[in-house]
Amino acid sequence: xxxxxxxxxxxxxxxxxxxxxxxxxxxxxxxxxxxxxxxxxxxxxxxxxxxxxxxxxxxxxxxxxxxxxxxxxxxxxxxxxxxxxxxxxxxxxxxxxxxxxxxxxxxxxxxxxxxxxxxxxxxxxxxxxxxxxxxxxxxxxxxxxxxxxxxxxxxxxxxxxxxxxxxxxxxxxxxxxxxxxxxxxxxxxxxxxxxxxxxxxxxxxxxxxxxxxxxxxxxxxxxxxxxxxxxxxxxxxxxxxxxxxxxxxxxxxxxxxxxxxxxxxxxxxxxxxxxxxxxxxxxxxxxxxxxxxxxxxxxxxxxxxxxxxxxxxxxxxxxxxxxxxxxxxxxxxxxxxxxxxxxxxxxxxxxxxxxxxxxxxxxxxxxxxxxxxxxxxxxxxxxxxxxxxxxxxxxxxxxxxxxxxxxxxxxxxxxxxxxxxxxxxxxxxxxxxxxxxxxxxxxxxxxxxxxxxxxxxxxxxxxxxxxxxx
Numbered sequence: 001x002x003x004x005x006x007x008x009x010x011x012x013x014x015x016x017x018x019x020x021x022x023x024x025x026x027x028x029x030x031x032x033x034x035x036x037x038x039x040x041x042x043x044x045x046x047x048x049x050x051x052x053x054x055x056x057x058x059x060x061x062x063x064x065x066x067x068x069x070x071x072x073x074x075x076x077x078x079x080x081x082x083x084x085x086x087x088x089x090x091x092x093x094x095x096x097x098x099x100x101x102x103x104x105x106x107x108x109x110x111x112x113x114x115x116x117x118x119x120x121x122x123x124x125x126x127x128x129x130x131x132x133x134x135x136x137x138x139x140x141x142x143x144x145x146x147x148x149x150x151x152x153x154x155x156x157x158x159x160x161x162x163x164x165x166x167x168x169x170x171x172x173x174x175x176x177x178x179x180x181x182x183x184x185x186x187x188x189x190x191x192x193x194x195x196x197x198x199x200x201x202x203x204x205x206x207x208x209x210x211x212x213x214x215x216x217x218x219x220x221x222x223x224x225x226x227x228x229x230x231x232x233x234x235x236x237x238x239x240x241x242x243x244x245x246x247x248x249x250x251x252x253x254x255x256x257x258x259x260x261x262x263x264x265x266x267x268x269x270x271x272x273x274x275x276x277x278x279x280x281x282x283x284x285x286x287x288x289x290x291x292x293x294x295x296x297x298x299x300x301x302x303x304x305x306x307x308x309x310x311x312x313x314x315x316x317x318x319x320x321x322x323x324x325x326x327x328x329x330x331x332x333x334x335x336x337x338x339x340x341x342x343x344x345x346x347x348x349x350x351x352x353x354x355x356x357x358x359x360x361x362x363x364x365x366x367x368x369x370x371x372x373x374x375x376x377x378x379x380x381x382x383x384x385x386x387x388x389x390x391x392x393x394x395x396x397x398x399x400x401x402x403x404x405x406x407x408x409x410x411x412x413x414x415x416x417x418x419x420x421x422x423x424x425x426x427x428x429x430x431x432x433x434x435x436x437x438x439x440x441x442x443x444x445x446x447x448x449x450x451x452x453x454x455x456x457x458x459x460x461x462x463x464x465x466x467x468x469x470x
Contacts, residue, residue: 113258319356334371360406437467
């Protein structure tokens, strides 16, 4: 068998290359840094001796303009981070606290399809091309598409309708000091585009064509031009070659990018890891999909959003039930007590799924009223903290603790029927799915230890509380 000898780059020539190109969604994570912001109190008597006072002062600081700008606008910290450093009972004028700062970590997840009108990122990874403007088109791959075959489709970049998309290598967010990993993109050209024309007539034509297609989508590919202005096509190497054409990506059948129409219903995909993906639809219905095994999901429920942006969570289902009477409302409070934001519903479905897989059953109590306020009815005690008055519309859920059999019970967490390990599992699972504002009375005593995200608070002996943090 003959062996092909490949020449070595003995001169260490720095070739200019485009190594890959793809379409992606941007993922943003908050990461801890060693950086802090000094905040100096300007008045005396700032009482932070209790939870209410601490939250009030933290909110003032969080929203107040400092010499480094608005913390909430730059997203360089969180309200919880501010609260965490308020460790004294009272702060007076001239005292300084150091607030932990966060940075954003950016990544790009390759996608194979999107819907008309979606915002996506075209990512071009290169070598030795820093500062070079990259030109690109999204082109029609198949016949009978939204444009003639091999022609560029119309998209939007920076609010303008374009056929030719451009991005400069190393320019992505280059002046944004709040991003931790900017160096990751110094050899990348990244263009954000909206996958539809601005012109309403052309947009409708695209939509009609896609809807008439057999599989309700059209296929696209990428054409990349990384050459210098004199168009010397011998200058840049392209790692992708299709039918002797060196500068196209995603053109091979089976690898093409699918452009469809927006889904009728919005979709939440709930992963076992706690991750939740959202696909926006055009109407007010939400479908919830649970991960059965890696990459395989099952639709478990469809809920409809009301005029207040909330969905009514079911009273019962596999692995859960409700307790208590349904609040009637009154005095400015809407009826009902089982309303959540769709995102909260997705998170609790993730928790319930893990509970049901163990053969357990959790009973859920107060959430928000139909209009997002605290549940209430004549003769009952006002249930604060479950509504919009404190910015908690549709985010909070009460539950009864789990007993030795793994079922919620009506009783105290000091009862012999209270199961420590099962309730620890519930709180930890809730935290994984984003419930990080959670309450329990005598946490360390009844659970044997403190838990991250669980606060020891009064009036929660006979039920626990979980609150989503967005």
